[in-house]
Amino acid sequence: MSSSRKAVQFPTGDESDCCPSADDECSPTTATSTGSTSDDATVRFKNDRRKNVKEGGEEDSSDSGDDDEEDEVVKGGRDAWKEEDGKGISCECLICSHTTSGYEAADLMKEHLESEHQLSFQKLKTVLKLSYMGFVQFVRFARRNKNKSDELVNLVSKLEASNAAPKDYPWSSDEFLVPKEGDLEADYFLTLDYFEEPEPSTDSQDLEALRRELDARREQVKQMEVVFRRVVLEPWEEASSSKALKKSKKTSRIAGKSDNDLYFMSYDELTIHHEMIFDHPRTEAYRKAINEVRFLIKDSTVMDLGCGTAILSMFCALQGAKKVYAVENSEIIYEAMNNVFDNSLEKIIEFKRQDIDKEDLEIEKVDVIVSEFMGYFLFFEGMTETFIRARDKYLKKGGRLLPDAADVYLVPLGREGLYRSKVDCWDNVYGFKMQAMKDLTMKEIPINSVSPDETIGPAVCVKNLNLYTCSVDEIQIDEEFKFRIDDDTELCAIAGYFSVTFRGVKTPIVLSTSPEDPPTHWKQAIFFLPKRKRCTRGEEVPCRFKSYPHPENPRWLMVEITLDGVTHKYEFN
Known part of the structure; x- marks a missing residue:
């Protein structure tokens, strides 16, 4: 069996750690939703066009294909859009309480920031060398630290004067790439064309400088692709239940993995767990042993090291364990969570995804450690060493090992x-x-x-x-x-x-x-x-x-x- 790594709490009815959901920060649904404001605006614009055609006395027959009628539609729609649409769109300043509205809200806010607060977007690009993703992080950093926004201009000025790299900026964390609740309206500012060029200079342009700018833009695109994969695509692939996608994901994940990572990945598949759990002498020996020591299991804390499908954890829970820490470092842990939930044992069994040979579990010492740690010829897979280290680190004095x-x-x-x-x-x-x-x-x-x-x-x-x-x-x-x-x-x-x-x-x-x-x-x-x-x-x-x-x-x-x-x-x- 395999040991475990990152701590994973068992999902309750209000949240799920098993895999990203439609409400999770890094799911494709959430990532797409950041553009919903502009999508809504497009729908309203189309509806207003139809409305103005009717008010102008034209027949509502958008499928007629008549060129003259289409000219009227465009003319009437465009005039009405300027006057009536965009009323629900607003953009709040990153620094003060000033607000702009309408479809030009973001551009107007850019002018406000540059004229009133001397926050130059051109300097963000050329001096701080922010890519578009860096700009997104910067805006969300400012939004979420609004109570400190009076310091924003000073912070930007200090960074301009320093030699700090973009990865060292205080907003460079991935947490500012994924939207949180409340970000959506504020992020209308992100519809701004960040790459829009300033007015052409009257001076002659240096060809080499243009080439350097082109290379910088190409690098920014590469960075955006990397971030998009890390923040959106990889979590989506992890959550996908498609068999073909799982196979593709596994192939791509193998490249560059350590032998230790590949070992844990070998326990991601169903075949090996089917072989083990329906090995009657193996599973029956553990079930019988746990039943025989139920007087020790009852009201005790138990660690199931390398829990796999959580069958041993559930055996212990049925014998009255107060708490069972199911420790596993392969992705089968997510199926194990479902197994526990299906049997209504989620209040007793708590999952920990962690490699305990590398990271300490944040738990108190336990009364019992149960583990099916044996590899071929006992020692193949190296889990015997992990079992011994877990004993020394997590078993209470006088605690019980199964087996011993x-x-x-x-x-x-x-x-x-x-x-x-x-x-x-x-x-x-x-x-x-x-x-x-x-x-x-x-x-x-x-x-x-x-x-x-x-x-x-x-x-x-x-x-x-x-x-x-x-x-x-x-x-x-x-x-x-x-x-x-x-x-x-x-x-x-x-x-x-x-x-x-x-x-x-x-x-x-x-x-x-x-x-x-x-x-x-x-x-x-x-x-x-x-x-x-x-x-x-x-x-x-x-x-x-x-x-x-x-x-x-x-x-x-x-x-x-x-x-x-x-x-x-x-x-x-």
């Missing part, structure tokens, strides 16, 4: 059929020898189900962890031992598996991934040997096994197996 013990095992295999189909097959491929492919096969660690009759000796435990006391360093393995072989046969491979135990109950509950137990989605990790080893019944085969995090990615594993003095290396990635 883990063991890792190795067992010798005589899988001749699988060895022939996976390894020996490269010796003759349509008459060609492909040793390079065979060598590559020997480095990988496939995940397969092993049947009990394929084992040729008892399993050996190479790691035992008390999850209450173990440290992060203890999860590495470096053990020397001997396999006992039960038959005259060939040793072809070694299988690795694990078990976790829920102790502290009358009968400890063990979730095992052994070939001897009911199959789980973890199956077993297979380590093929480069050469099959002939063994006799009762023989003891010395072996050294090492496992440690991959140097390129701590969520991957490196494994070394030494047999007959030869060390074979494997990569689990």
